[in-house]
Amino acid sequence: MTSSKVSREEKGPIALELAKKQKSISVAEFFEKNRHMLGFDSLPRCLITCIKEAVDNSLDACEESSILPDIYIRIRKVDDKMLNIVVEDNGPGIHKDVLPRVFGKLLYGSRFHAIRQSRGQQGIGISAAVLYGQLTSGKPARITSKIDSKLPAYMYDLKIDTETNEPRILSERIDEFFTSKGTRIEIEMEAAYVRGRQSVLEYLKNTSIVNPHARFTFIDPYNERFTFERASDILPKKPVEIKPHPRGIELGTLVKMLQVTDIKKLSSFLNSEFTKVGGYTAENICREANIDPNMVPHDLSMDIEGVKRLLGAFQKIKVMSPPRDCLSPITEDLLKKGVIQNCNIDFIATASRPVNASRGNPFMVEAVIAFGGDIEREGKADIIRFANRVPLMYQQGACAITHAIERINWKHYNMEQPKNAKLPSGPIMVLVHIASTNVPFTSESKDAVADIPEIMDDVELAVRQCARELSRFLSEQKKALEARKKIRIFESYTKEVANALSVLTGKDEAHIEARFLDILNKKYSKFIEEIPAEDNAGGE
Amino acid sequence: MTSSKVSREEKGPIALELAKKQKSISVAEFFEKNRHMLGFDSLPRCLITCIKEAVDNSLDACEESSILPDIYIRIRKVDDKMLNIVVEDNGPGIHKDVLPRVFGKLLYGSRFHAIRQSRGQQGIGISAAVLYGQLTSGKPARITSKIDSKLPAYMYDLKIDTETNEPRILSERIDEFFTSKGTRIEIEMEAAYVRGRQSVLEYLKNTSIVNPHARFTFIDPYNERFTFERASDILPKKPVEIKPHPRGIELGTLVKMLQVTDIKKLSSFLNSEFTKVGGYTAENICREANIDPNMVPHDLSMDIEGVKRLLGAFQKIKVMSPPRDCLSPITEDLLKKGVIQNCNIDFIATASRPVNASRGNPFMVEAVIAFGGDIEREGKADIIRFANRVPLMYQQGACAITHAIERINWKHYNMEQPKNAKLPSGPIMVLVHIASTNVPFTSESKDAVADIPEIMDDVELAVRQCARELSRFLSEQKKALEARKKIRIFESYTKEVANALSVLTGKDEAHIEARFLDILNKKYSKFIEEIPAEDNAGGE
Amino acid sequence: MAKKNDAIISKLKNIGEGVLDDVESGHNPSMDIMTRSINNVHFDEASGVIKLGNDRQKRFYFNVNQAKKFLQTLLIAKQIKTLIEQDKPPLSIRQLFYTLKHEIPGAGENTFDVQEESDPIIEDIEAITDTLREDLNLIATPNGVISGPMVVEDKTGDVLDFTRMGSAGGAVPPIVEDDYFHIKEMSADYILVVEKYAVWNLLNQEKYWKKNNCLLMTGKGQPARAERRLLARFAEEFDIPIYIFTDMDPWGYYIYSVYKYGSINLAFFSEKAACPPAKYIGLSVRDVMDFQLPKSSWIKLNDEDNKRIEEISSYPWFQKERWQKELSDLKKFGYKIEQDALVSKSIEFTSNNYLPHKIENKEFLE
């Protein structure tokens, strides 16, 4: 009652007072407060996130510069809570003019506006690691980079000023000991090193599967060294940057494109600003939308109804799928090699879907099912998820890949699936890789792909295709096993039958047995398979 | 092989070219591309997210101004895909100087830096709805606000310029028809109206449970009107803004605080910049940390090891829990009323945990378990989650509340829990409310609380407390039922016993029966309950 | 005797020869087996007996569903032939089973695991060779006992007077063919077959057979082959009424029908072991009212009982109007009563009241 009484004493509009409190928030402050969104929550996860962001950047940089990646990761224990992390690559290095912002400013990067597959995209990841490091250790990150063998290596100690979201350089000097081209980052942070399913080792193993052209060397806190060798010496084809694809583009985006273009003719605009739209297609689209192809795009942007018709025409007129070359699929062959190099298995099947698009972003799904060998026999199947060659280590239950796999009734594929279980059981490993110019993650920590219907459908189809092959393998295996068993049983029976017939008829037992075995060897499959509907002869 | 060949043709450092591509990204662009992170993914969800953001703002504004909220929500169908959404409140209104940025700029708000419980905090939500609206409908949002009955109402049509993250006002005029104080927002967007578990109606019902002081009026697309009346006329106590609590604060934050403070003496700094740290406690902390209490804070900020010792002392020296008044719990009483007003049930138990802190943020957990009545009998228990009086509608499986509840073995509480099931089955509803100055969501779409151990522990303890009460209720119910059944059976047996005894002894049957019933009525409970370990007399 | 055996041996040999012909000509070896499933069993209205039809089915060797049975059939045929040729005394079907049961080397399984496997194959061979198993030198364990005015000369030469068999009565031997069990005298006015030993025992203790000059027999529940075959002989050889007395439940009714008509399971045997003149004396639903049977002896029909009533109602030999009524009355009544329960009225009620009343008033079901 006291508090509601206050509201009745009017002393001028409250809005005036409230307005005074309104102010802008820096994105660095925002993410400092919400760092769990970027994958910095539990201590083991903070470690993986940091390594993952650094490795992603290294791989992207090497590939853009056509260098076979060679990445070195080292973790040292500083004290009970604090770890020191080093990631070093043989990439092109980072120019000193941009280096501080690459590591010291959130939302700063080279790949945000490009429609092309890459690992990092938002310009957040590695800066977030720097942010988390300074927050928990109080210490700056140390970055060393050398961009040319003839030029010196520069070493920076830097922090992020969260109020301005700009880098603050604490020291800058030449590092005489850094002799080869590449970049090295060293961060100290609160984190924990663990083993098992969600560990650095597992992350590197999976990363190695989907990056068969990369070599990883890892020194763990106990000074043990692990090397993940290349399965291939060929760099993946560099994804090409493309224009947006008309299928799935949104009204607001289209309006904005119409507004800002310099092109004065609608059909030319369509032809040059969209991928896979030729002159003929552009004319068709305009006709379907009932819009003059010579109209000035900027004028059309004023007419929302007209733009909506144009959007409608995009759906109706058949436009070729987005080009595959903006994506960098692993290819079935290398996926197989990657898996086999890392795991002893009995069977492997792969599938890749054609390039598809969702919201104007091309994407492509690849899948692998591996079976048997050293894969854990007890419990349910393992799902291993990747997006743009990066393993997704957390939030399996929230991911479109998992959800798509769970839609499958595995019993149809000869696999065991306990009642109410969403996944099959047995020594099964399901790998799915989604390559896209813009993977729709559920959060910036990039752990789970959002439930976009087009993506889920393609994941399901790819996994089903592998499952069909596995099913054939399993049923052939079973059949072969049964056939062998049947023959063995018939051989055993035949001795008994021959003896009985010999007693009944007085004929020679050995001769009878030989005749039976003769038929068994020549025709057993025919006889065994022509099983009549049901054996009622006995009459029970 | 071709691609790796290219890498060997050196034409100056590649880093130079790469550097040219580096640039800043606007936060609006970022979220335009990643709008699923803000809860704009599936069409039904876009609708709920939009309404939720508007209603959150309205409730926050009313409460800050001590007004009992009266909120009107209307949804109209524009065409197959497009909905028109109106949310109108009786709040304080928004001053015209800040209104465009409140609705047209992401990361702009009044509550980000305040340590105090509120619904909105990041200054993202409603602007994101405006952004999504303009993206999908191409149309601006229309906002009307009146801050004083004597002043006119201003109406704005505005969009967000994503490249700059600033509002673009398309029109601004006085609305003669808007006569009472408050704010109204109208947005057109691609969205879908559905019924069921994740619907606007369910959202409003749950919102009404945790905001018993608010009235909601809802007009659905079929022109049907729903009203959710107040269960209480008393406004919740306004949460008070506090300083950070030393327990759980992070090294980096502490360093920053030491750097920027104007206070010249460490002990005074501790005393005035932290909640619940008095002069005596401040001295104790310094002593424990082995730091001179008269030291200048800024000097200490240079000595990371010293700051670490200070942080260690924060953990060792006992500091009182954060004050409860920065939070606005619903209180057990009103939670009960809210549930009972919305649901016919047989039993209800509530629990609330003391205020706790995680990473310097105070939080508090309240829980309710309701049983029986109209609650669905088949299938598993319903979990209803709330954070800061806002229902969490999506991603139940990814939420700390769910995970904490799933840690409980419900069989210990007399409830059925099928093998491998994570939740009990039966007519059970579990409600959990987390109130915090900063709820750690897993993503900006605010669907799920991150797995912070302190929060999970408190959720588990609160739910267990309710579960114990329910368990007692269930076992008493069962006991009463069994006792009634036992007496009835003994009455039946006694007729037979009396007859047999009469035949054996020749005594009067009616007399024998009467004597037996006499003992049964007087002493049955004593006799029935003194059951010896096992009945071996029969000797099978 | 020798001639009869020669014929049987030749039939058994034929089975083997047929199989050998198939093998020599490269065919999948097979045997013709009389179909004993319900489809090939019919109720012959004229003779009032359940009979096996003429349908045959091939049993193949090279067929995973049939191979084991094929083997088992040959094993049993072989064994029977051997035993007859060596002029051995009859064996039980259990002994036959044990003489053949062994592990098949290399197959990891036994020729037979349980007697339930060999029993139906013995029936197959009975049908193939058109010979009762008793003539194949096989016997089933009998359970019955008899008392009353009958004198029998056993194959052993012993003369058995069934009026002088004491409290235990005379046991039914495993083979009751005339050469084993020659009935020299039979002066009973009727034959009363009682389902349960306990009831038979009570009647025997009260010398019911003496007071009523009848033959009193029990098969101890569902009768074995010997009791059925013996009752068939009584019907063939003596022109006196035969009454069947069972529980008032579908299981009791069915025991009556097995004595009278035979059974589907042993359709081949039924032709030789049915007793068409048998009459059902009770308990029947009418009796509950007529004799005021106390409610304390009623037992609720359970699901299984009701299911069995449905089944029996559909059998061709229960289609007579009186029986359909009895079955639907039982269902309506909702309770069953066991013949033992008559003792709850009084111990002597069965012998002094119930049976004399029913016989005097000819209250039978047929």
Added chain:
Amino acid sequence: MAKKNDAIISKLKNIGEGVLDDVESGHNPSMDIMTRSINNVHFDEASGVIKLGNDRQKRFYFNVNQAKKFLQTLLIAKQIKTLIEQDKPPLSIRQLFYTLKHEIPGAGENTFDVQEESDPIIEDIEAITDTLREDLNLIATPNGVISGPMVVEDKTGDVLDFTRMGSAGGAVPPIVEDDYFHIKEMSADYILVVEKYAVWNLLNQEKYWKKNNCLLMTGKGQPARAERRLLARFAEEFDIPIYIFTDMDPWGYYIYSVYKYGSINLAFFSEKAACPPAKYIGLSVRDVMDFQLPKSSWIKLNDEDNKRIEEISSYPWFQKERWQKELSDLKKFGYKIEQDALVSKSIEFTSNNYLPHKIENKEFLE
């Protein structure tokens, strides 16, 4: 006779009086029940018999775990008293069960649902009243048949000559006490008890009893009360060897021990029905080598068999060294052999080789 019955009635009445005393003094009514669990059963080395000890337990009425049994005990006591008083002929325990089975009004359940409920309570009353059930006017269904040189005068006055009982042998009556079954003559040299009817039948057909001047009996597997009591009488009354012949498996050994020592389940009855002089003639593991029993008749011991061997090994009456060795030999051998299987060596093997050899060489286990 009347005096014996008076004593029994008085004992039954006492049960009721005790309960009434409790009620009248406001106590929870109870009865003293002899504990029949294994803890109160011991093997009496001196007499070589399993005996019931003196432990008693109270059975209370007002105790949800015991109330139903309490009621059932009174119902059965009442019924037995009534039947004796009315001088009725003995009933089977099944008949007794049916006379008492009915729905308890208001309780939604029956006094008894299955005979397994009333049987143990009959045993309780036997123990309370220290009276064999046969004297309580109750009988169990007998299964046995006998042939051989014995003449019996039955209670009916019939004189039964067991050398003249034909192929079926003479049936064992339900009550074998002297007043019912008076043995007038016994000229056998020994008594041979055979586990299985099929084996008994084969020996009987071959007139084994005549050739060897012995009494040939079978209980058809696990013996019923009458067969056990009869064997006990033979031992009490005649000084001739008694041999038990069973399968070579723990079940067969156990049947031997039941005849000889009695059983835990019927410990009260055992004192009166044990036959301490009985000797085990076979099959035993030594026989496998001695008689070269063919491997085809061996059957693998299954888990249940092995478990049973373990159990039997721990029984006090199997502690003799020879028996412990037999049991461990069986386990080591890993196979069991059924007595029926001897026919696979030759049909006459049992009577012409096996049994004579064993008896001549006194190869018994005791």
